[in-house]
């Protein structure tokens with residue numbers, strides 16, 4: 001007995017039905033593939049982060065030595081132009097937004113446009129906490145930034161990074177040393193008054209090998225390193241070996257960073 005609404009489908013009806021089912025299946029497959037590609041991209045961002053940027057994961061905090069190693073290797077890759085090709089895409093930004101930052105080093109560098117820390121150490125977002133001001137000087141505001149990175153973000157390494165042919169150092173030398181006595185005369189005087197003690201120190205030391213500007217650059221880095229080391233808020237971590245403050249100098253032509 002046949003129901004009144006049931007009729008044996010004709011062949012064209014069958015093929016139409018098969019085609020619709022086929023198209024639906026293909027659609028489901030495409031949607032699934034796109035979704036899993038998105039997941040893969042996020043997974044890739046994670047794995048890249050974990051393999052080459054492990055310092056920035058919330059579970060792992062690098063030691064002082066490991067952090068230094070990351071910077072040395074990064075600078076070597078930059079000089080040899082064998083960059084790690086770190087992720088700087090949307091997926092990785094998403095990871096950093098969700099996880100927060102865990103920079104493995106603090107760089108106190110000069111604002112000079114030729115010395116961008118992320119590039120010269122071949123690092124990506126989330127790797128370095130950078131404090132940049134002309135002449136890589138430490139005043140109260142810069143010190144507060146360092147304290148924040150060390151105490152809140154647990155960065156184990158602070159690098160004061162000077163560089164060759166620094167304009168701020170040159171200005172401090174060429175105008176030595178009125179700014180020390182009149183630091184409030186201008187904003188520029190405030191800056192130069194922080195560098196000029198280095199000029200005086202170098203001039204006192206009769207046996208200087210390097211040209212004056214470069215010797216002052218090195219002395220300025222050394223004084224800033226000492227200033228951070230003397231910060232009572234950081235001394236416990238330094239004494240425990242969980243924090244290291246070091247000086248370094250970037251060479252404009254070779255791209256090399258020398259650590260003192």
Ligand SMILES: [Zn+2]
Pocket residue numbers: 110111112134135136163165166167168169
């Ligand atoms: Zn500079």
